[in-house]
Amino acid sequence: METVISRTTRVGKIKYTNAWPVFHSFNPELLQHSVELVSEVPALLNRRMLEGSLEVSAMSSFAYAQGSDHFMLLPDLSVSADGAVQSILLFSREPLEKAVNGTIALTNTSATSVNLLKILVEKYLKGKPEYFTSEPDLTEMLQRADAGLLIGDHAIKASWENNGYYVTDLGQLWKEWTGHSMTFAVWAVRREAALSNPEAISEIVHAFHSSKERSLKRLTPLIDHAVREIGGSEHYWHGYFSNLCYDFGMRQQQGLELYFKYAYELGLLKHEIKLQIWSDNTLTRVKE
Numbered sequence: 001m002e003t004v005i006s007r008t009t010r011v012g013k014i015k016y017t018n019a020w021p022v023f024h025s026f027n028p029e030l031l032q033h034s035v036e037l038v039s040e041v042p043a044l045l046n047r048r049m050l051e052g053s054l055e056v057s058a059m060s061s062f063a064y065a066q067g068s069d070h071f072m073l074l075p076d077l078s079v080s081a082d083g084a085v086q087s088i089l090l091f092s093r094e095p096l097e098k099a100v101n102g103t104i105a106l107t108n109t110s111a112t113s114v115n116l117l118k119i120l121v122e123k124y125l126k127g128k129p130e131y132f133t134s135e136p137d138l139t140e141m142l143q144r145a146d147a148g149l150l151i152g153d154h155a156i157k158a159s160w161e162n163n164g165y166y167v168t169d170l171g172q173l174w175k176e177w178t179g180h181s182m183t184f185a186v187w188a189v190r191r192e193a194a195l196s197n198p199e200a201i202s203e204i205v206h207a208f209h210s211s212k213e214r215s216l217k218r219l220t221p222l223i224d225h226a227v228r229e230i231g232g233s234e235h236y237w238h239g240y241f242s243n244l245c246y247d248f249g250m251r252q253q254q255g256l257e258l259y260f261k262y263a264y265e266l267g268l269l270k271h272e273i274k275l276q277i278w279s280d281n282t283l284t285r286v287k288e
């Protein structure tokens with residue numbers, strides 16, 4: 001674990017399209033404080049946040065919970081879905097009821113969704129599969145397993161292929177079972193950075209909020225970029241970005257708290273989680 005807190009704030013960016021609206025207009029060069037942007041899949045950002053080599057990051061909500069003593073959540077930022085999400089998908093050779101008693105390959109890029117799958121399988125579907133972790137390659141996964149879990153752009157691309165697999169959207173299944181929204185990613189700051197560099201964190205939070213607002217007001221630049229970089233149609237991406245929710249209000253918090261409760265009950269999390277949200281005011285109080 002690093003103990004030196006550099007004055008440059010290292011900020012992690014999820015490199016999947018689902019997080020683009022918060023990052024699209026987030027330009028470190030326009031900020032007064034020094035910011036270095038690190039673009040990676042969620043599992044790597046999670047590891048770096050937990051070991052302390054990033055100060056701020058979008059990360060798997062499950063990984064936030066694992067290290068919640070060290071983190072505060074940044075307000076009103078998340079990647080959530082109230083129902084189908086379109087990019088957290090279980091592909092199976094057999095219908096779901098059968099697949100959940102076979103072998104399931106789990107992408108090594110995720111933390112939230114692999115544990116969401118375990119919760120759904122164990123508590124809702126009453127399955128007893130064997131799991132193994134794999135690179136996010138569906139063909140390889142299904143050579144060894146009955147089903148494979150993909151997230152992000154890997155899931156999106158696989159959903160476009162006419163591969164004949166059964167496809168289960170975990171956001172939809174969660175909603176069907178619990179009636180709740182599901183939060184896959186949150187934005188967090190390490191506590192020591194929030195205390196030692198409050199002005200930088202405040203500037204970064206405001207920059208995220210204005211990027212999000214700008215993107216959602218005008219999706220066209222993001223849609224064009226996604227079509228160029230990933231493929232698919234404008235119609236697809238318009239639907240995808242409009243369907244996801246980037247807020248972290250009561251509805252999202254309640255869904256996430258339920259997910260953490262179930263994860264704790266199954267022993268996937270070692271302790272119960274109380275959401276702690278950063279604000280300019282809290283910091284003023286802490287400093288007094």
Ligand SMILES: C=C(O[C@@H]1C=C(C(=O)O)C=C[C@H]1O)C(=O)O
Pocket residue numbers: 014016018019042059060061079085087088109110111112113114151152153184185
């Ligand atoms: C909506 C998504 O949410 C992602 C899922 C994550 C996870 O499972 O750990 C982490 C970050 C999110 O960006 C997605 O990847 O499609």
